[in-house]
Amino acid sequence: MFCFVDYRITREEINNLIKHKLTPIIIPKCIEVYDAIDGHVDIQLNILNKEEKTVIIQKNINKSFLTTLSSNNIKYILSEKSLGSLYPNDIGLNALITEKYFIHNINFTDKNLLESQLTKKIINVKQGYTKCSILPIKDDVFITSDKGIFNSLKDEEIDVLLIPEGDILLPPLNYGFIGGIGGMISENKLGLFGELNNYNYGDEVYKFLYKYDIEPISLKKGKLIDRGSLMVL
Secondary structure, three states: OOEEEEEEOOHHHHHHHHHHHHHOEEEEOOOOOOOOOOHHHHHHHEEEEEOOOOEOOOOOOOHHHHHHHHHHHOEEEEEEOOOOOOOOOOOOOOEOOOOEEEEOOOOOOHHHHHOOOOOOOOOOOOOOOOHEEEEEEEEEEEOOOHHHHHHHHHOOOEEEOOOOOOOEOOOOOOOOOHHHHHHEEEEEEEEEEOHHHHOOOOOHHHHHOOOOOOOEEEEEOOOOOOOOOEOOO
């Protein structure tokens, strides 16, 4: 399987991903957005269909990245709009997509992305950094620190753990988002850019994962860091 990761990922993290039989594909720097997120996967890319190995990519990504996708038999479409440095011009692709749900502030969803997801149940939320704000565990099991998202999802058949904001690195900003700290690397393993025992709310997350028999896998030692999600294809 392939996984998409921020260009600032460390050798330690890459080696651990490879140990779990994942082939990392590096997301390059995007000069159109601010430094803290300029390599974030969930800003520049989203997975449209895992079975068909299809993704959507921000339209100005460098051609060598597109060549890498094609050489690995990964199909892609391009976003309609370019990314921009100011919100909401940086959130067009930052939706949460599962087999059943499409969750985003659809006022700002890129047209090409939204049109590809019309068969899903669409849940409109106010938070434009939607994928940043949600860590998906299963198709209908999520962790979020955004109260608005939590309130929008609690009436659905979705189990959502709400945790406080903060205690996640995202230099040079004060803190990062829970959705950016990792992603599912197999059916029952959650890859994390850091260690839960170095996280203020780690106990709550441990208990929630235990309920679903999910094992947290630390890809690096130390504090959790927001790398803009770990997406596996």
